[in-house]
Amino acid sequence: MEFIVEIIFECILEGMLQICYSQRIPKVIRYFFMVLIALFFASVIGMIAFLGIFLWNENILLGIFLIAIALFLLWGCIVKVIKSGLLKR
Numbered sequence: 001m002e003f004i005v006e007i008i009f010e011c012i013l014e015g016m017l018q019i020c021y022s023q024r025i026p027k028v029i030r031y032f033f034m035v036l037i038a039l040f041f042a043s044v045i046g047m048i049a050f051l052g053i054f055l056w057n058e059n060i061l062l063g064i065f066l067i068a069i070a071l072f073l074l075w076g077c078i079v080k081v082i083k084s085g086l087l088k089r
């Protein structure tokens with residue numbers, strides 16, 4: 001079951017990324033999919049950071065670890081967007 005969900009999400013995200021890079025698709029649609037992808041990754045990173053802050057009182061080491069993972073993922077997403085050239089005019 002997990003494999004099927006993983007394949008579905010992979011196909012959806014890969015399709016949206018292909019649309020973002022395609023010059024034949026209107027800019028409005030490309031920007032819409034860019035925002036959807038950004039919201040997806042922001043929600044995942046936000047949930048990890050929130051869990052780290054929430055667990056800070058119970059297990060400080062786990063809280064620090066989860067916050068570090070969230071910051072690392074945020075840094076990776078920013079570097080990926082800058083290197084991919086999606087923000088170029």
